[in-house]
Amino acid sequence: MTEIIIHGIPGSPYVRTPLLVCEEKGVSYTLAAMAFGTGAHKAPEHLARHPFGRIPAMEHGDFRLYETQAIARYIDRAFDGPALTPADPKAAARMDQVLNIVDWYVMPSITSAIGFNRVIKPIFGMPADDDAVAAAIEPARTCVKALEDILGGKAYFAGDRVSLADLSAVSHLDFLATTPEGADMMAGSPLLGWLERMAERPSVAKTTMHRMMNLPEPAAA
């Protein structure tokens, strides 16, 4: 079987999502690692794979694809293994909704502001932008509340089985409770139980940011 190749920076949440999809489906893949902070994503070699210079980009034989959601859905559709998209339209709609909440609202607040300043920058000895973190608190709280409302009493966002929604959201949320601001906004949240369920999955344990970056796992805040 032709192997999936994912080009991207190890530790990136957007790169992690397709790796999680491969792990959950039992699909063989290679992560073609690009270095952080070297401008590799703007090099001509990568722009040929992704004209907007983002990560990840996928190759499957001669089929090339960029955009994380498209890659995740492709791997789910094209391979055997457990379906990661619910058959019921309403359940699938909740999955789609979470995928887009992650892109539109979680990414700028939780990922780019809180995560980047509180988790990534310290690893590289870069100073945190506390103003950016402060400005992200309210939008991040809105994300947490919106995701709690969608999760409701279910085990996973789209029902009683894991879907692409969980694999996307966990890539962006699993470090949040390790930051002071995230620990505060997630105190008592049902998302903590969901995060525990997700952390028990071999796919999630194998692809943590710290493991992908060959760093020791942090303790919870």
Added chain:
Amino acid sequence: MTEIIIHGIPGSPYVRTPLLVCEEKGVSYTLAAMAFGTGAHKAPEHLARHPFGRIPAMEHGDFRLYETQAIARYIDRAFDGPALTPADPKAAARMDQVLNIVDWYVMPSITSAIGFNRVIKPIFGMPADDDAVAAAIEPARTCVKALEDILGGKAYFAGDRVSLADLSAVSHLDFLATTPEGADMMAGSPLLGWLERMAERPSVAKTTMHRMMNLPEPAAA
């Protein structure tokens, strides 16, 4: 059959996409119109439908949903009528890719910068931000090139039949050639033929921005 209700501002490209999906599927719907520039999208009544205060939001009986992609996919999955998602995984991947190119790259450059300043603001007598337009030219050109590459020699982005990709992209691109900057970057583009094919569809003719806003149609630049 329970009718679809779409809450949103008439003329908004993101509101147009689910209307196009309803039209193509033959699904009965009501557009619950919100006024432009009145802050209606941040009012408690709307925040109860969409906690992030964006548009559109959908109701289908007691099922409430926000996020345009999720609404479009839901209407496609939940109703009879022509399938707007290809069965082939590679074709579906091209559809998904275009949906996300629109969200990530077309929206900030073509829609929010060029379209808002060259099309929307003049309607309301607001001064254009020429710096914002100038800054959007190169990203917009990258969008046009990326979409041309995906379209290739096909009639539509995902193959020989219209898909959600076309209905999303046409909502954001159909005014572009009416702006001086857009006319320049689209000169000779195969996207012009695609736009002509799309304009011939009754769904597209019925939902133009100008028609939704009860304004006369503009002439091409």
